Amino acid sequence: MKKNVLMLGLAAIAFTACTNEEVTHFAENRAIGFDTFVGKHTKADVKSASLKKFYVYGVYSGTSNSYASGTTTVFNNMPVSLKDGAWKNEDARYWVADKYYKFAAYADGNEGDALNTSFDEAKLVITDYEAGDNDLVFASPAEVTANSQINTNNNISLTFKHLLSKVKFTFTSGFPKNYKMVIYDLKINIPNKATYTESSGWGTASASADKSFTINPINEAYNGITLTQSSGEKYVIPQNNNMLKVTFRVTVTDNGSYSKEATLEASLASGDLTSSNAGSNTWKAGYAYNYKTTIEESNVDTDLKPIQFKVDSNSGVEGWTDAKNDGIDTTPSN
Numbered sequence: 467m468k469k470n471v472l473m474l475g476l477a478a479i480a481f482t483a484c485t486n487e488e489v490t491h492f493a494e495n496r497a498i499g500f501d502t503f504v505g506k507h508t509k510a511d512v513k514s515a516s517l518k519k520f521y522v523y524g525v526y527s528g529t530s531n532s533y534a535s536g537t538t539t540v541f542n543n544m545p546v547s548l549k550d551g552a553w554k555n556e557d558a559r560y561w562v563a564d565k566y567y568k569f570a571a572y573a574d575g576n577e578g579d580a581l582n583t584s585f586d587e588a589k590l591v592i593t594d595y596e597a598g599d600n601d602l603v604f605a606s607p608a609e610v611t612a613n614s615q616i617n618t619n620n621n622i623s624l625t626f627k628h629l630l631s632k633v634k635f636t637f638t639s640g641f642p643k644n645y646k647m648v649i650y651d652l653k654i655n656i657p658n659k660a661t662y663t664e665s666s667g668w669g670t671a672s673a674s675a676d677k678s679f680t681i682n683p684i685n686e687a688y689n690g691i692t693l694t695q696s697s698g699e700k701y702v703i704p705q706n707n708n709m710l711k712v713t714f715r716v717t718v719t720d721n722g723s724y725s726k727e728a729t730l731e732a733s734l735a736s737g738d739l740t741s742s743n744a745g746s747n748t749w750k751a752g753y754a755y756n757y758k759t760t761i762e763e764s765n766v767d768t769d770l771k772p773i774q775f776k777v778d779s780n781s782g783v784e785g786w787t788d789a790k791n792d793g794i795d796t797t798p799s800n
Contacts (some may be wrong), residue, residue, distance in 0.1 A: 533588035575600035
């Protein structure tokens with residue numbers, strides 16, 4: 467088979483910890499707010515225009531870049547939602563003067579639920595995340611000082627990045643025209659659960675209930691050597707794909723009695739398009755991979771015999787026969 471696979475943020479906790487009377491009487495315009503922007507994407511589900519909800523963590527400390535101890539929780543996996551064109555915190559929180567703040571936010575899809583997360587030492591951890599249909603995005607802005615935010619009254623700007631990789635498959639029929647091909651039962655047996663740590667990235671992925679990771683199949687038949695068709699997309703844990711394989715079934719029919727079915731398998735080893743990682747066979751977060759292949763006749767039916775013709779070199783074209791009466795009557799007519 468030709469495996470030309472290419473790549474072309476709760477309220478009680480924060481207020482309980484806050485004993486400064488001045489803080490509880492801050493004016494509304496000194497509340498902590500957020501603005502968002504989703505970074506580079508390739509047809510990703512989560513975009514700046516489609517994101518409706520995210521979750522935020524936040525702490526403050528009296529010392530810059532020191533969050534191992536002596537920190538106060540401000541946001542503890544609290545939802546922030548888009549309402550009337552503006553991002554609204556579930557409950558208001560207010561700046562404490564002369565403090566240093568660190569935030570982190572995530573979204574599991576455009577309006578996803580909260581995940582199993584923690585924010586120890588101001589580093590987000592997402593535990594046992596199972597990849598599949600949702601685009602997981604994450605933002606971790608630089609440390610900010612309360613005084614600068616109070617003076618400017620700006621929202622915290624969140625620029626999200628994609629934590630997962632995305633894959634799909636594109637098939638081209640190598641059969642002649644009038645032969646119809648259907649791709650179905652398209653699966654990858656892949657470890658699709660792992661823990662993400664802000665400080666170190668994704669841990670080793672493990673299988674989730676030993677389930678196959680299914681890509682949407684191609685159910686519509688198509689024909690012709692110039693036609694191609696792509697599967698649906700799935701999100702995967704970034705990992706080495708050197709040992710991973712995709713399996714699928716193919717059915718080919720003509721307009722009459724011919725019908726043939728085959729189960730095919732192909733390697734996913736591919737690497738990405740960047741020169742520094744080319745040939746690494748490792749999916750990278752934020753990259754979309756499109757695996758392409760052409761299904762040839764020999765991949766489906768090894769016994770297929772083509773109908774062919776030849777011209778006999780001796781008697782393939784019959785000769786001319788001379789007419790007996792080949793003269794021309796040149797007698798003038800009366």
